[in-house]
Amino acid sequence: MDSAILSLLGAFLLSIMGLFVFIWSMRKGLLVENPRAASVIFARGEIGQADDPALHEAGRAHLQAAAAEPGDAAHAADPRELAQRIEADRSSAFPVFMFIAFAILWLVLGSVAGLTASLKLHMPDWLVGEAWQTFGRVRTMHLTAVLYGWITNAALGLIVWLLPRLLRTRLFGAPWVMLGGAFINIAIASAIGAIGAGWSDGMEYLEMPWQIGLFIVVGFVCIIGPVLYTLVNRKVESLYVSVWYLVAALLWITLLFLVAKLPGVHTGVQQATTNWWYGHNVLGLWFTPISVGAIYYFLPKIIGRPVRSYNLSILGFWTLAFFYGQVGGHHLIGGPIPGWLSTLSIVQSMMMIIPVAAFTINMAGTLRGRMHLALHSPTLRFMMFGGLMYMLSSVQGSLEALRSVNQVAHFTHFTVAHAHLGAYAFVTMVLFGAIYFMLPRVLHWEWPYPRLISLQFWLAAIGILIYFVGLSIGGWLQGLAMLDASRPFMESVQLTIPYLQWRSVGGALMVLSHLVFAGHFLAMALRFGPQRTGAALFAPQSPQALEVAHGK
Amino acid sequence: MENEVKLAAGAMVSLAVATAALVVLPYMEVRDIAPPEGLKPYTSAQLRGREVYIANGCVYCHTQQPRDRNLGPDHERGWGRASVPGDYVYDKPHLLGSMRTGPDLFNIGVRQPSKDWHLGHLYQPRAYVPGSIMPAYPYLFETKAAAEPGDEVVKLPPGQGPAGKVVVARPEALDLVKYLQGLDHTYPVLPPPPRSAAGPAAGSAS
Numbered sequence: 001m002d003s004a005i006l007s008l009l010g011a012f013l014l015s016i017m018g019l020f021v022f023i024w025s026m027r028k029g030l031l032v033e034n035p036r037a038a039s040v041i042f043a044r045g046e047i048g049q050a051d052d053p054a055l056h057e058a059g060r061a062h063l064q065a066a067a068a069e070p071g072d073a074a075h076a077a078d079p080r081e082l083a084q085r086i087e088a089d090r091s092s093a094f095p096v097f098m099f100i101a102f103a104i105l106w107l108v109l110g111s112v113a114g115l116t117a118s119l120k121l122h123m124p125d126w127l128v129g130e131a132w133q134t135f136g137r138v139r140t141m142h143l144t145a146v147l148y149g150w151i152t153n154a155a156l157g158l159i160v161w162l163l164p165r166l167l168r169t170r171l172f173g174a175p176w177v178m179l180g181g182a183f184i185n186i187a188i189a190s191a192i193g194a195i196g197a198g199w200s201d202g203m204e205y206l207e208m209p210w211q212i213g214l215f216i217v218v219g220f221v222c223i224i225g226p227v228l229y230t231l232v233n234r235k236v237e238s239l240y241v242s243v244w245y246l247v248a249a250l251l252w253i254t255l256l257f258l259v260a261k262l263p264g265v266h267t268g269v270q271q272a273t274t275n276w277w278y279g280h281n282v283l284g285l286w287f288t289p290i291s292v293g294a295i296y297y298f299l300p301k302i303i304g305r306p307v308r309s310y311n312l313s314i315l316g317f318w319t320l321a322f323f324y325g326q327v328g329g330h331h332l333i334g335g336p337i338p339g340w341l342s343t344l345s346i347v348q349s350m351m352m353i354i355p356v357a358a359f360t361i362n363m364a365g366t367l368r369g370r371m372h373l374a375l376h377s378p379t380l381r382f383m384m385f386g387g388l389m390y391m392l393s394s395v396q397g398s399l400e401a402l403r404s405v406n407q408v409a410h411f412t413h414f415t416v417a418h419a420h421l422g423a424y425a426f427v428t429m430v431l432f433g434a435i436y437f438m439l440p441r442v443l444h445w446e447w448p449y450p451r452l453i454s455l456q457f458w459l460a461a462i463g464i465l466i467y468f469v470g471l472s473i474g475g476w477l478q479g480l481a482m483l484d485a486s487r488p489f490m491e492s493v494q495l496t497i498p499y500l501q502w503r504s505v506g507g508a509l510m511v512l513s514h515l516v517f518a519g520h521f522l523a524m525a526l527r528f529g530p531q532r533t534g535a536a537l538f539a540p541q542s543p544q545a546l547e548v549a550h551g552k
Numbered sequence: 553m554e555n556e557v558k559l560a561a562g563a564m565v566s567l568a569v570a571t572a573a574l575v576v577l578p579y580m581e582v583r584d585i586a587p588p589e590g591l592k593p594y595t596s597a598q599l600r601g602r603e604v605y606i607a608n609g610c611v612y613c614h615t616q617q618p619r620d621r622n623l624g625p626d627h628e629r630g631w632g633r634a635s636v637p638g639d640y641v642y643d644k645p646h647l648l649g650s651m652r653t654g655p656d657l658f659n660i661g662v663r664q665p666s667k668d669w670h671l672g673h674l675y676q677p678r679a680y681v682p683g684s685i686m687p688a689y690p691y692l693f694e695t696k697a698a699a700e701p702g703d704e705v706v707k708l709p710p711g712q713g714p715a716g717k718v719v720v721a722r723p724e725a726l727d728l729v730k731y732l733q734g735l736d737h738t739y740p741v742l743p744p745p746p747r748s749a750a751g752p753a754a755g756s757a758s
Binding site: 128198204245259271275322332413414415483 | 555556560562563564566567569570571573575576577578579581582583585602606607608609610612613615617619620623624625628629634635637639640641643644645646647648650651652653654655677680681683685686687688689690691699706710
């Protein structure tokens, strides 16, 4: 059989399958909108009420006034459902506070290490006296601290806080969750120490020695148990899309990490494909679903309107689940791997346009005519920025997998810029916004200095912009120079230096924004600023006072 | 319960498909690969040197995977022929790398066989390659007033070392250089047999 007949047959089978899927979705009513499932994040009567806990009273009134739309019925939210939510929040407060506190600690340490590594690339004789200060180790400490320390801790805090809310129940097994968090953070601290001392497993994203990795797996298992138990004890009828994203991501990362770290199994080229299967899935099946799940909750919640299309969000979930897992091979295009593997990964990278389009269309529909609310709500600003960057970084990633683009971008700083667009401009910004929303509910204390939230946003946004634009241009020029055999290799090194310096400037702004963030967090945890609502976490108060805080 | 089961099962199936494609199939494909005739296993000194390479993160700036001619001028730059899975049989962990802030090192032992060059270059890269942004690694060396018997004194270009003292390589530096000198994958490899040749043989076996 030649390839023409094969491809015709393939197209025929695909269209038949497509037809059946269409008939099935008609029968299931998936093409009819499902506003009830989209509204499950609201208490009865709550739609139309904007909600941004990061704002003070006057700010809230402004936001509410701006969010009001004709046709809003003027009745209060069901107090019973609000009480349920307060109970959910109180049950998760301790573990969530623990995860966020650790996350911020690692964010500050990790980004200082990142800035150091960035400076070292254009100041190669700076801090070379001690082994732990060398570029190869500082860079890896940065990666471990921000990936496992910052993003993973913040993501776990997000899961533990959101699930009880979305399932309308309390968090079961909170002590186990905290035990799991302790294991994970012991592992992160040990891994950073080990890397500094030169003990590393040597594979990107998987540097932490597997002996330390055991703690991570045990920690995840300790958290999965309570999460699943909370899930089956839910009091809500249908699962909101964020629950799908968050729970699936938690299961995925545990298995990914376990399989990738299996000692003594992987060797040679197969180890390289496993390495990138893991390396890309950390982003694709852990950071991305967490952040997308967060946007699907916070964005509608802040503006007080359900997402435009619930079914589109579910389509996005399943396409992400099936396509994203297989894209890792595009990190090895041109390498010594089987040709079918890179082709498969390139095809699935292009398919990723489907979930991204589903997400973008949905968010654009939800925000249509409501963009101006970002002027009033700092949390919404983080979410919108992150959502936009998700679209950009994902589309860029799909294009980068194409052989023609990959040929230039592979092995250059362009890839590093792209990684930061995803992990920082998208994921980290969403996590910032989520923390600004969650912490007042966790601590029952308002952010003492709201102006710092705006300051942090602009420092981080401008920082990552400088970082991304500078490094992308530098990386692209570097790639072109490397492809031109008539130019000596050193030229590709020399021409990047101004761009590497710009990267350090952008990085410095980002570090500064983290210091502002961490300082603000400390001020809040230590109860600076005027007291407006009661302190719940460390000194429980009467339910009445809490209800006032939640129900506005 | 229906939704929970759908969620867990769907998540597991999608991950299983990805794992099959990127982990299990490559595992089956390369499991029984024999090392090419020209490839020698690492000596124990080279293995120790490889650990130094890993510990100091050389892989973050140097690849070990020359590409085919139609993907880039790797061959013209002297980095060697395109690598094949058999070249990596002894590599645990793999060090393919993903960045070329510096050049590919898959055949550095051929391009730069001199021990003196490597030791001096590790001590101060800019003494050999002006404009290099590779870090200096002074902690792999010791400075002494005078060399003792058995010391490996680094021969630096004039004006580079500390005045009136000698620079002596520590064992880590010597092992690392042995590993780098041993990076030689210039032996010939046969292209994989075409499918039509393998077909009848497989058919008769079954």
